[in-house]
Amino acid sequence: MADIFFSYKREDRPRVEPLVRLLEREGLKVWWDPDLVAGERFDEVIAEEIDAALCVMVAWSAHSVRAPWVRDEASRGMRRGVLVPMSLDGTEPPLGFGVIHTPDLKGWNGDEQDPRIRHLVADVVGRVTGKTPDVGSHEGADRSALSRRRLLQIGVGAGALLAAGVGGWALDRAVGRPLPPIRTERFPVASVDATGARLPDQTGSAEVFDLPVGNASLPFAIVPGGGFVVGSPDNEPGRRANEGPQQQMQVGPFAIGRTTVTQTQWEALVEASPAPVERPLAATPSSFSGPELPVETISWIEASEFCARLSALTGLTLRLPSEVEWEYACRAHSTTPFHFGPTITSALANYLGTGGAVVRREGDADVVSPDYGGLVHESGAYDQGPLGLYRAGTVPVGTFPPNRFGLHEVHGNVWEHCADVGPVDYERMPDGGTPYTGDGGSHVLRGGSWSHNPAICRSAYRDRMSADNPGWPGRVGLRLVCEI
Known part of the structure; x- marks a missing residue:
């Protein structure tokens, strides 16, 4: 079976073949229709190859968007969560495929040094092998x-x-023990159109494992490495200046928590590892109470202590995600403001959907403020989407459908700590997914919360908090990365 299944229309073969040959020189096995053997049932062979491939590439063009077989092949790869599309001539992807970032290769003449091709090949090689090579060289042949x-x-x-x-x-460091048993899990992936209308669910898949901790376990999903564009475009509604200019980034593979850490998981770790590494931890710090609710009202220092104790207990390296890792995992190959599409609904996330920027508590009353971070947010709807709900608190993790990497509640519910100092301009950030660790007393927060306007819960939104601040009650939690 091949590493890559390549779907295209015969008329486009002269433009596809140079890319296939470039991938093969990177040491990857590519299946495309010239590989059919006389006498084979092509429909059976194609289905088997798509289901076995680690990556399904599709070349959209004026020819292929009208080809039922190409659409079927792309749909099968999309359901598995391994689809990598491109547009050969600037043609828009067919309806239903627009939620996945599609590089435009219009005008490409086979030049291997074209930055678009370099990034595309690096992304595919990273997905299949876990490496992010210099695609201007061919050192991958002996991989x-x-x-x-x-x-x-x-x-x-x-x-x-x-x-x-x-x-x-x-590898940067040896890990004291292998990962727990890994399994492949399939799940429905939700998406919406610009008005918030629900589109037919797709099927995603992820390699997952459960890390035992005392009387609980932490679920992780393995995120393949690859390239993506961090930040938001200039025309994204609700955009803040610190979300750009956008930058192309490379990220290595890592495992990340499928949910934020729950109160049960936090308490299990504190009970199993009560001795401080650097500082004590309260077993029940949260403002809301519930075993499957996210642990919250947690400072960056406390989140780091939790990671240090868990690493010592398990023999694995557990840490906070870098900001780039967080956005890459949140987007899951999407380029829209939210991983499920161009807008948000209360059926897909927990946020302030009734109007205003943020809710704060004054005595026994909830008070809505119209501005946050220097911007005024009057409506509880995002762009052309609908008004939503105000749930006045957190909801249990796993309440809402996951993204294509299998992660729940990356938009809203609770803010999530990142390892980085900042936020700083993306030009200053290291490539490869490592955090920015320069000077500064604040660390990055991502994801928004139940008390914030939907524009503040977008994939690209960046906020900050001082290291010892647990935040407003009930707002800030953590999601873990496990190095693989």
Whole structure:
């Protein structure tokens, strides 16, 4: 079986073939229709190859958007959550495929140094192998045929990879024990149109594992490495200046919590590892009470202590996500303001949907403020979407449908701590998904909360808080990264 299944229309073969050959020189096996063997049932072979491929690429064009077979092949890859589209001539993707970022290769003449091709190939190689190569060279030819995903599937731990030198991978550190058993999970992925109308669900899939902690467990999803554009375009409604200018970034593979840490999980860790690494932790710090509610009212310092204790207890490296990792995981290959589309509804997230920018508590009353971060937000609707609800608190994790990486509640519910100092301009941030660690007393928050306007809950929105501040009661929690 091949690493990549390539779907295209025969008329486009002269433009597709140079890209196929470039991917093959990176050490990847690409299946495209010249690989059919005489006598084979092409429909059966195609289905088998798509279902086995680690990546399904589709070349949209004026020819292919009208081809039922190309649409069917792309749909099958999209349902698996492994679709990588491109447009050969500037043609828009068919209806239903627009939620996935589609590079425009119009005018490409086969030049391997074209930045669009370099980024596309780096993204695909990263997804399949876990590496982000310099696609201007061809050092990948001697890469091991085993991709990182395949090694994880057969249970090879990172420490064993380091010792064996598999495929020449360079790992920053050895991990004390292999990951827990990994399984593939499929799930419905929701999307909406510009008015908030629900579109037919797609099927996503992710490699997941559960990390035991005392009498609880933490669910993780493995996020493949790749390239993406961080930040928001100038014309995105509700955009703040610190969301740009947008930058192309590369991110290595990592595992991230499918939900924010719950009160049950927090308490289980504190009970299993009560001795401080640097500082004590309260077992029940939250303002709202419920075992499956997110733990909240947590400072960055407390979140870091939680990570340090969990790392010591499990032998794995657990930490806060970098800001770039967080946005990459939140977007899950989307380029719209929210991972599910161009607007938001209360059926998909927990936020202030009735109007105003933010709710604060004064005595026994909730008071709505119209401005936040220097911008006024009057309506509880986002762009052309509908008004929403105000739930006046957090909801249990897993309440809303996941994104294509299998992550729940990345928009709203509670703010999530990131490792970075800042936020700073994206030009100053290191590539590769590592956090910015320069001077500054504040750290980045992402995701918004139940008490904030939907524009503040977008994928690109950036906020900050001092390291020792737990935030307004009930607003700030954490989502973990596990290094793989």
